[in-house]
Amino acid sequence: MVRLKREIAKRVFAKEFNASRFKIGGNVEKETVYIFTPLGLKCNRVFIVGALLEKEEVRPDADIWRIRIADPTGSFLGFVGKFDPDARESLAEIDIPSTVAVAAKAKLLEKSGKSIPFIRPESINLSDFETRDYWILETAKATLKRIELMKVDSEISRIAKEKYNPNLEEYKEMVIHALQRLKEEAKVVEEGLEEVEDSIEEEVLDINDLY
Amino acid sequence: MDKFHSIVNEIYEMFKDYKVSKSEIERRLKLLVFEFKVPEEEARRTIINGLRRDLNISKEALRFPLTKISELEPGKWVSVKAKVIQLWDSTSPSIAQWGIVGDETGTARFVIWTKSSKGKVEEGKNYLFEKVIVDEFGGVKSIKVTSLSEIKDIDEEIEVSEEGGEVEAIGALVSISQNSGLIQICKLCGRFTKAGICKEHGKVEGVEVLRLRGVLDDGEKMFEIEMDENCIRSLTGLDLNAAKKMAFENLDRSIVLLELKRKLLGRYFRVFGELKFRTINVKRAEFFRPKILEEVEKTLEEVKNW
Numbered sequence: 001m002v003r004l005k006r007e008i009a010k011r012v013f014a015k016e017f018n019a020s021r022f023k024i025g026g027n028v029e030k031e032t033v034y035i036f037t038p039l040g041l042k043c044n045r046v047f048i049v050g051a052l053l054e055k056e057e058v059r060p061d062a063d064i065w066r067i068r069i070a071d072p073t074g075s076f077l078g079f080v081g082k083f084d085p086d087a088r089e090s091l092a093e094i095d096i097p098s099t100v101a102v103a104a105k106a107k108l109l110e111k112s113g114k115s116i117p118f119i120r121p122e123s124i125n126l127s128d129f130e131t132r133d134y135w136i137l138e139t140a141k142a143t144l145k146r147i148e149l150m151k152v153d154s155e156i157s158r159i160a161k162e163k164y165n166p167n168l169e170e171y172k173e174m175v176i177h178a179l180q181r182l183k184e185e186a187k188v189v190e191e192g193l194e195e196v197e198d199s200i201e202e203e204v205l206d207i208n209d210l211y
Numbered sequence: 212m213d214k215f216h217s218i219v220n221e222i223y224e225m226f227k228d229y230k231v232s233k234s235e236i237e238r239r240l241k242l243l244v245f246e247f248k249v250p251e252e253e254a255r256r257t258i259i260n261g262l263r264r265d266l267n268i269s270k271e272a273l274r275f276p277l278t279k280i281s282e283l284e285p286g287k288w289v290s291v292k293a294k295v296i297q298l299w300d301s302t303s304p305s306i307a308q309w310g311i312v313g314d315e316t317g318t319a320r321f322v323i324w325t326k327s328s329k330g331k332v333e334e335g336k337n338y339l340f341e342k343v344i345v346d347e348f349g350g351v352k353s354i355k356v357t358s359l360s361e362i363k364d365i366d367e368e369i370e371v372s373e374e375g376g377e378v379e380a381i382g383a384l385v386s387i388s389q390n391s392g393l394i395q396i397c398k399l400c401g402r403f404t405k406a407g408i409c410k411e412h413g414k415v416e417g418v419e420v421l422r423l424r425g426v427l428d429d430g431e432k433m434f435e436i437e438m439d440e441n442c443i444r445s446l447t448g449l450d451l452n453a454a455k456k457m458a459f460e461n462l463d464r465s466i467v468l469l470e471l472k473r474k475l476l477g478r479y480f481r482v483f484g485e486l487k488f489r490t491i492n493v494k495r496a497e498f499f500r501p502k503i504l505e506e507v508e509k510t511l512e513e514v515k516n517w
Binding site for chain 2: 005006009010101137138141142144148183
């Protein structure tokens with residue numbers, strides 16, 4: 001039973017993804033191509049839950065849309081077109097801003113000496129804050145694991161250091177910042193809920209008073 | 212007499228893979244214990260050594276008996292002949308490789324520790340994993356390759372059974388296959404049929420079912436999953452009749468697939484079910500709602516201690 005191996009959808013924050021400048025693989029025909037990030041992640045597919053902030057038809061003649069999806073560290077640039085009909089179809093129904101869950105192919109545009117990482121969504125779905133929060137947690141943990149791996153001598157960590165010489169402290173701060181925001185937001189939401197409930201109660205009382 | 216039989220059984224267990232019969236062991240033991248009046252322990256050792264010599268088995272092979280995957284017991288040192296079915300990316304510097312292996316009796320996970328410095332295995336190839344230790348986590352058995360172990364290429368094709376036992380998995384549903392939703396399957400073999408044609412049986416009478424096939428992915432590993440009507444109903448409220456009605460009203464059955472994608476794609480799930488080859492036949496599924504705040508605080512605490 002020979003089957004093409006499906007690539008795992010990696011969890012990576014926008015800041016790390018966007019700092020990628022190199023590819024691995026693709027030297028032989030049909031060999032899988034991976035984006036190689038500064039923390040040594042090889043990704044061909046990613047899964048992201050974040051805020052869809054922009055969708056703009058950039059090539060109306062070819063039906064190609066540019067999108068931007070933000071996470072706590074930055075934003076992913078993406079392109080959606082008829083080559084991914086599922087994503088194209090659901091994008092049409094989604095307004096901005098919305099929280100979305102996206103499974104996407106990780107790509108690197110190499111043009112006139114520049115390398116720009118972007119994503120090509122396979123599917124886009126409306127999501128919610130709870131799912132997004134879990135994604136942030138999961139991605140934070142995965143990133144911390146990679147930072148630790150960078151401190152251990154291995155082929156991957158050697159290549160990553162040679163290509164990027166990443167500032168691990170900076171990435172660690174990025175993760176801490178994302179987690180702290182999550183913690184603060186969670187508290188605000190809890191307090192916020194109480195406030196809303198209070199005001200609903202007040203309103204109900206007011207109505208009772210009126211009648 | 213009890214002691215006599217327990218020795219027979221013990222030796223039989225040790226040599227059962229080498230086609231040694233119980234009666235043969237009994238014959239040897241009787242001879243030594245009853246005729247030569249040798250103490251039982253001494254007789255036991257003599258028989259084991261004798262059989263080992265006769266069958267040309269190394270001492271190590273006996274200490275690490277060749278074991279089928281369905282018979283793996285946690286805590287035991289064994290050797291396993293298996294095919295590597297799936298390899299996952301390493302998620303820790305201490306793990307060189309991990310994934311799923313299988314033989315004709317079932318499947319198990321395997322881990323090759325970096326410290327073991329054992330050669331790399333490849334997906335789809337067959338190996339003899341010698342002197343490995345078995346452990347179990349969350350109902351899933353795994354074999355651990357340590358520095359004591361050996362991995363040898365073998366020149367035989369292992370047929371992998373589909374039985375893999377109960378598993379639990381958590382992950383995001385990152386893909387739903389087109390063969391999902393309100394579909395027709397072949398009455399004879401249960402395969403997906405397109406326009407009433409089964410790949411195996413040609414033109415057949417189709418049976419309508421509500422089904423979901425997809426991929427659950429946690430960023431480190433993934434499982435193909437299959438959900439039946441019951442599972443789909445528990446998650447979405449949609450059952451076969453409602454799906455049929457929906458398709459009828461829209462004059463299009465693909466509306467059901469669209470609805471499943473809208474409600475389930477990109478969500479996190481915890482599923483329980485039977486692992487068959489690579490697919491989990493899901494018996495129970497729920498939306499995964501962990502206590503995020505607690506986890507966030509725990510993770511922050513850990514980072515501070517770096």
